[in-house]
Amino acid sequence: MVDTAPARVTDDPLSLPLTSPxxxxxxxxxxxxxxxxxxxxxxxxxxxxxxxxxxxxxxxxxxxxxxxxxxxxxxxxxxxxxxxxxxxxxxxxxxxxxxxxxxxxxxxxxxxxxxxxxxxxxxxxxxxxxxxxxxxSGTEEARRIYLGVLSGMEFHSQPHTIIDIGGGSTELILGTGEPHRFLSSTKVGAVRLTGQFISSNPVNEMEFNCLRAYVRGMLEPPTDDLKRHLASSETPRLVGTSGTIECLAALSAHDRLGFVPDPLNGYQIRYDDLVELVERLRHLTYTERLALPDMSARRAEIIVAGAVILQQAMELLGAEAITICERALRxxxxxxxxxTHGLIEDRMQFQRSVRQRSVVKTAQKYRVNLTHGERVAQFAVTLFDQTREHLHAWGHLERELLWAAGILHNCGHFISHSAHHKHSYYLIRNGELLGYTETELETIANLARYHRKSPPKKKHSNYRNLPTKHHRQLVSQLSAMLRVAVALDRRSVGAIASLNCQFDADDRILHLVLTASRSGDDCASELWNLEYKKACFQEEFDVKLLPGLM
Missing domain, CATH: 3.30.420.40 (ATPase, nucleotide binding domain)
Incomplete structure (x- = not known):
């Protein structure tokens, strides 16, 4: 029999080991x-x-x-x-x-x-x-762009607005070098808008006006929202990233200086110069645009739309100039x-807990009982830790996903008590938790979905949405752990103080030794619920689960 040290639910659930060897x-x-x-x-x-x-x-x-x-x-x-x-x-x-x-x-x-x-x-x-x-997601893309810019530019604790114009979307970010104040992603991009609005060569008046009006309409909501995150005395510096903005900077520099600086990092485009540049570009044919300095064939096709996006963004933000930063998403x-590998301890340390902070923020948004959620999450990761190598070989990343699902498993109550596990799936999947990939979000949402009622089944569309057999196995096994953890706080009063797993490998028995928080409490409700919910765990791990109260 293998005996591991008990872990108490009062341990900090966010203290996840993130350092490298x-x-x-x-x-x-x-x-x-x-x-x-x-x-x-x-x-x-x-x-x-x-x-x-x-x-x-x-x-x-x-x-x-x-x-x-x-x-x-x-x-x-x-x-x-x-x-x-x-x-x-x-x-x-x-x-x-x-x-x-x-x-x-x-x-x-x-x-x-x-x-x-x-x-x-x-x-x-x-x-x-x-x-x-x-x-x-678009907001996760914006967060990582922010990290990239921070790695190449000093903010001196002053507000900076970052704009990144991509092929399909434009990201707007506000930050001071500390946690971001605002992230947004809008479906206006140079490739997308060229396909939607431009068919003439050069761009005719009607297409140009439609393009400009559309861009302004799409960018007004996020720019207004960004400005609401500024104090009345603050005037942020505008920073631009991406190939489109760098190309416009090269054209501007060639007009002003007669050459293109290398690198472009730190170069400024004045708004007035950009207005003149947009007017010139829209009257040039594709062949004439291609002949411009530092202009590739692909960029010449989409540069007019990209320039309009930048001009409208600067106008809406009231920016007189934009500074180039050559670091971005990559x-x-x-x-x-x-x-995530524990190699940064300095001014960006806040980002290492971005996942945990985002989960807690989402829990608060959906009025989750955080005390209960934290107990369930801690029971789940304790069970995970004490059965690792005996029953499973999942690692640190999977542990984090289980923790997040434990905190958020009941968030579906925000919509309705009935079938709240299904609502939890929807809210987690569409809540844009930061720091996670789409596959990780799908995994967390599925774990929460299966904390009660039916176990995972292939006929369920959300289970089929998982990309691989590996991910489906992950959900099946960790959701079984989550069911056990939920049962251990059945009354949401912290009746169970700690759990200790003792594994008998010969007989395939996992003894779950529980300690009550209060003397005289027989924890009958928790033990009854555990008997009801342990079937999935026993089936997934091919063990017999025997709970007992000390």
């Missing part, structure tokens, strides 16, 4: 980060120096694949675009491996999020390239990796 801290580490965007696939390969901590970019790769040119009939990624993307990703992975990258982190954004066959594309990449790509992926 000590013998790795002082070594330089190579990491590749890939951004699968609407217009292009970008990769940076960096050398991380954990002792500082900082990173240096040692290689950059970019290929324009135009995933955002959807098939009109299906609303999905076109076959040609997927083939171009897969070929580009293979080259990126070959380069990363040749540079001895220990890990490759990759995310997909607007185009893959919205495509009818986006999940199918991600499966193809996994099968044909061997690369797992995380699909992230570098944000690097910073996020460093944070």
């Amino acid at each position: 000590a013998d790795e801290i002082g070594c330089d580490r190579i990491l590749a980060a890939i951004d699968v965007g609407t217009n292009s696939i970008h990769m940076v390969v960096v050398k991380i120096q954990p002792s500082l901590p900082t990173f240096t970019i040692i290689d950059r790769e970019k290929e324009t694949v135009r995933l955002g040119n959807f098939c009109e009939k299906t609303g999905g990624l076109s076959k040609d675009a997927m083939e171009r993307a897969i070929a580009a990703l293979k080259r990126c992975c070959d380069i990363a491996h040749s540079l001895q990258a220990e890990d490759i982190v990759a995310v997909a954004t607007s185009a893959v999020r919205e495509a009818s066959n986006g999940t199918e594309f991600l499966r193809r990449v996994k099968n044909e390239v061997g690369l797992a790509i995380d699909l992230i 570098e944000g992926l690097v910073v996020d990796w460093m944070l």
Whole structure:
């Protein structure tokens, strides 16, 4: 029989170990980060120096694949675009491996999020390239852009507004270098709007006016919302990232200086200069735009729409100038990796608990009984920890997902008590928790969905939405743990103080030794509910669960 030390529910549920092994801290580490965007696939390969901590970019790769040119009939990624993307990703992975990258982190954004066959594309990449790509929400994209900008620019605790114009969406962020004040993602992007509004060459008056009016209408709500997060005395500095803004900066610099600075980092575009530039660009033919300095063929197609987005954003924000930052989402992926691997302890330390803080904020939003949620979460991770290696081999990431589901399992009560587990799935899946990928959100939502009533079944659409058999097994096993944890706080009064797992490997018996919080309490309600809910756990782990009160 294996006896492990009991863990009390008063332990801090947020104290998750996030540090790397000590013998790795002082070594330089190579990491590749890939951004699968609407217009292009970008990769940076960096050398991380954990002792500082900082990173240096040692290689950059970019290929324009135009995933955002959807098939009109299906609303999905076109076959040609997927083939171009897969070929580009293979080259990126070959380069990363040749540079001895220990890990490759990759995310997909607007185009893959919205495509009818986006999940199918991600499966193809996994099968044909061997690369797992995380699909992230627009607000999560904005958060990581913020991290990337912070890694390349000092904010001096002053408010900065960041704008990133992509192919399918535009992100607006407000922050001071501390936790962000505001994140937004709006479906206006240079590729998207070019396809929707521009068919003439050069752009005719009617198309240009329609484009400008649409952009203004789409950007007014997020810019107004952003300004509400500013004090009356604050005037934020505007920072621009992305290829579109860098291209406009290069054109502006060539007009003003006669050359293009290298790097562009720190260069400013004045609003008045941008207005003149937009007027010039809209009257040029595609061939004439292509002849401009630093203009690629693909960029020449979409630059008018991109310029209109920037002009309207600056006008709505009342900005007189915008400063270029060449670090954005890709570098944000690097910073996020460093944070989750315990390599950053300085001014961005707040970001390492972004998941936990986002979960608690969501719980408060949906009026969850946090005291109960924290007890359930702690019981769940205690059961997870004490049965690891005996009953399962899940790791730290899975532990975090279980904790989040434990906190939020009852959030569906916000909608209705009846079938609240199903409502919990919906609220978690659509609540835009920060710090998580789409697959991780789907996992947390499913765990909460199955904390009661029916166990996971293939006929359930939410269970089928999980991308792989691995994820379905994860949900089946961890939801069984969550059921046990929920039973242990049946009355929501903290009747159980601690649990201690003792595993008899010979007879496949897990003894669950429970300690009551109050002398004389027989915890009959909790023990009864545990008997009712333990069947899933016993089936998933092929053990007999025997609870007992000390």
